[in-house]
């Protein structure tokens with residue numbers, strides 16, 4: 001069953017741009033430019049793209065904060081902009097850069113407020129709170145005012161608050177931003193458990209690709225308000241025409257060497273870096289280097305997912 005459905009969704013903004021000292025001109029920005037995709041119940045989908053790609057605008061439309069300029073949009077069976085109250089019961093939202101918790105009150109009070117707003121039945125509330133407290137290690141923090149919590153503790157509190165009413169869909173916007181490695185790991189582990197145990201559908205926006213690698217079976221890359229890639233992480237390498245790197249240590253320093261099937265991308269003393277298509281075998285390139293130049297050592301490096309995506313953005317920008 002599709003829980004999120006977008007069909008040719010558009011959102012434009014009219015901005016007034018300065019064209020001279022006293023003149024301004026109206027300009028139309030297409031923040032989201034014909035998005036169509038569906039997310040099935042239980043999926044955990046990474047929603048990534050460069051700054052200004054249209055990610056926040058999409059999330060705002062999915063939460064009913066912004067009305068689309070065109071197209072059709074459904075979340076958990078409702079039209080977000082028209083049925084915001086019904087939608088609120090079915091979704092949870094966490095913004096890494098903002099908190100929904102009450103700053104001066106103990107963490108427990110924010111949870112209590114969620115219980116009342118969403119009219120969560122007592123038993124369900126207690127079960128959900130207990131599970132969140134256990135998984136997120138919040139036990140000693142419930143009576144601490146939110147302003148005294150560290151960023152990582154606050155984020156864990158925000159995650160619990162977003163899930164107490166059993167939402168079908170969870171939107172996460174940069175949930176690990178600013179966290180240390182241990183806190184990031186804990187947040188990811190929790191999200192994995194929520195997705196697995198409750199079947200909560202997750203849409204995750206992040207600039208930290210480790211979040212995606214560790215959590216998402218599917219990733220959507222958007223740029224200029226359109227989907228430029230939708231599929232598994234493995235497929236990204238092909239789509240991004242990713243390259244592996246052969247690092248060779250020659251017996252002596254020399255200018256960039258010439259080897260068929262590879263190109264030198266960096267030279268540092270006797271060490272040279274040769275890039276070649278990721279799907280090709282390294283063997284003929286190694287053989288060619290060894291036949292032509294005195295070789296001391298070599299290693300092959302796999303492409304980093306960051307590089308693959310960066311390349312994808314650049315190609316879209318140029319194309």
Ligand SMILES: Nc1ncnc2c1ncn2[C@@H]1O[C@H](COP(=O)(O)OP(=O)(O)OP(=O)(O)O)[C@@H](O)[C@H]1O
Nearest residue numbers: 013015029031049050051052053054055056057058
């Ligand atoms: N309220 C607004 N008024 C005018 N233009 C806007 C408004 N909101 C967004 N935009 C423009 O729409 C485009 C998409 O912005 P959006 O915030 O959705 O990008 P994003 O992918 O979330 O970026 P980031 O990673 O920086 O958060 C940008 O060009 C942005 O300047």
